[in-house]
Amino acid sequence: MTDRTSPRRILFVLRGKLGDTVLAFATVRAWADRYPGDDVTLLVRANYAPLFAREAGMRVIGFASRLAMFAKLAWMRVFEPPFDALMVLLGAGAPVRRLGRMVRAKRKVYLDGRFAGVYPEWPQIPPEHFQPEPAWRVAAAVAPDLPMPRQVRIASLAARRKPSHAIGIAPISDEPRRTMNPAVVQELVAALERRHPGSAIHVMVNRADRDARPLLEKGLPAGAGFREFPTLDALVGELAGLAHLYATDTGIYHLAVAMGVPATIFYGPTQPWKNGMPEQPELVRVRLAALKGEHCEEKSCAVATCLNHAVRLHIGATGSPPVAETPQACLLRRHAPGELTTLSVDEGPGR
Numbered sequence: 001m002t003d004r005t006s007p008r009r010i011l012f013v014l015r016g017k018l019g020d021t022v023l024a025f026a027t028v029r030a031w032a033d034r035y036p037g038d039d040v041t042l043l044v045r046a047n048y049a050p051l052f053a054r055e056a057g058m059r060v061i062g063f064a065s066r067l068a069m070f071a072k073l074a075w076m077r078v079f080e081p082p083f084d085a086l087m088v089l090l091g092a093g094a095p096v097r098r099l100g101r102m103v104r105a106k107r108k109v110y111l112d113g114r115f116a117g118v119y120p121e122w123p124q125i126p127p128e129h130f131q132p133e134p135a136w137r138v139a140a141a142v143a144p145d146l147p148m149p150r151q152v153r154i155a156s157l158a159a160r161r162k163p164s165h166a167i168g169i170a171p172i173s174d175e176p177r178r179t180m181n182p183a184v185v186q187e188l189v190a191a192l193e194r195r196h197p198g199s200a201i202h203v204m205v206n207r208a209d210r211d212a213r214p215l216l217e218k219g220l221p222a223g224a225g226f227r228e229f230p231t232l233d234a235l236v237g238e239l240a241g242l243a244h245l246y247a248t249d250t251g252i253y254h255l256a257v258a259m260g261v262p263a264t265i266f267y268g269p270t271q272p273w274k275n276g277m278p279e280q281p282e283l284v285r286v287r288l289a290a291l292k293g294e295h296c297e298e299k300s301c302a303v304a305t306c307l308n309h310a311v312r313l314h315i316g317a318t319g320s321p322p323v324a325e326t327p328q329a330c331l332l333r334r335h336a337p338g339e340l341t342t343l344s345v346d347e348g349p350g351r
Contacts, residue, residue: 004092008084011103012139015091017174018251021048022258024090024135026130026149026277031139032057034146041083043069043195047232051255056158066095073102082106087140089118089135109141132274150279157221158260160240165199167192168227168238168256170247172209177269177301179211182218184308188246189224191315196244202227203254204238248307249275257283262308266314268307269296269331280348286314289344290335299330306332 012028014021021044032040032055040058049062063069082104088096088111098116100108110119113135123137136148169188171180173193180188189201201224203211216226216336229235239245245263249270257263262282267275272283272285275294286311296306309321323330332340 001159006259007039008035009039009041009081010142011041011043011083011105013086013088013091013096013099015088015096018048020090020131020251021045022154022251022254023132023152023276024053025052025134026132026152027089027139027146027156028052028058029153030136030146030149031143033334035143036189043072044188051154051230051236055154056156068103069095070098073099076102077102084154085109087120087138087142089138102342109138111138113295125211129274132277136289143203148279151277151281152254152258153260154258157236157240157258159253160236161260163243164241165196165262166242167196167199167201168242168245168247168261169203170250170252170256171202171215172205172211172246172251173201173248174210177296177298177304177305178250178307179209180248180266180311181304181308182215184311185215186218187317188311188315189202189221192246193221193223200225202238202242204229204235206230206293219286225341257274264314266307266310268304268310269298269301271295272344274328285346285348286310287344288313288340289342290339291331292344295332296329296331296333301327301330305330309340311344312343313341 014024028042036057036184042052042058042060044062046062046064049060052060061072063072084104085107086103087109097115097118100115107121108119109121112122123141123142125134125137171185173179192201203224204227205215205219206228213349226240229238239259239261242261245256245261245267249265249267253263253265258281264284267287271293288306304327305326306320310350320340323332327333
């Protein structure tokens with residue numbers, strides 16, 4: 001804990017998707033804990049603002065649109081003194097540039113030099129880095145003694161947890177290549193019913209999800225049920241009651257672990273070592289061992305073979321994946337079938 005005789009007015013900006021927002025929030029939380037005398041404001045999308053609204057040591061302002069964001073900034077410009085620092089931890093595009101022009105601040109720091117005329121400071125980001133590291137490096141440009149967060153936790157949401165025996169599955173991401181296919185979801189449900197006897201199995205979907213329809217039409221084995229979350233508060237409520245979450249690499253997983261939900265995450269094209277916090281407790285990362293730390297750049301993939309095979313191996317299946325159905329650039333094609341039959345399982349602290 002660092003004592004400061006001159007409190008600073010700090011404005012953090014998070015403008016991104018759910019998982020990225022939760023990870024970047026760890027830096028805001030670290031700042032508020034390290035410098036409790038500072039006046040910290042967090043500007044974030046309105047639909048995500050309730051996630052952080054009860055967090056100690058900060059003021060949270062949500063914006064529902066660009067117009068709403070600029071209206072709030074105009075009000076602050078007229079009725080509040082300048083900030084000591086404006087730091088954009090997450091965000092891109094013209095709104096971020098305009099935001100920098102509107103906010104009065106002694107220092108303005110962005111992720112890189114794209115908007116150098118508005119944000120004259122930016123950190124050097126190593127080529128290989130953890131997903132949440134750029135946000136921390138922005139903040140460290142202003143406070144070099146700020147330690148990099150190794151975990152993410154939203155204490156006010158963790159306090160809502162009332163774990164039951166329910167087991168959650170979050171099989172759908174915003175990319176087909178990171179989405180479990182319906183047949184594999186059925187296999188996973190059946191395996192979890194054996195692994196967690198007497199526990200309800202909740203498969204989390206929204207009908208609006210692009211890949212939800214095939215799963216809903218396929219249905220689930222007896223004893224399992226779909227759980228929809230039309231609002232973010234409904235999602236938090238569902239996660240709060242879980243004993244364990246099994247998921248693909250998606251924003252739901254980042255929110256769950258920030259709430260303290262134990263989780264097993266299956267990776268296909270993305271890198272477990274890079275994704276998320278390096279020391280997140282109660283988190284198990286699972287991926288085909290042959291892929292090691294490689295990242296797949298084949299965005300056109302719609303079959304998620306590497307992900308689905310990792311799930312099947314984890315629940316006891318054997319054999320190699322059907323590589324013939326994958327795109328030509330698929331990483332699996334670089335390996336002999338016998339190299340694709342084992343998993344890399346990273347059990348983090350607390351396991």
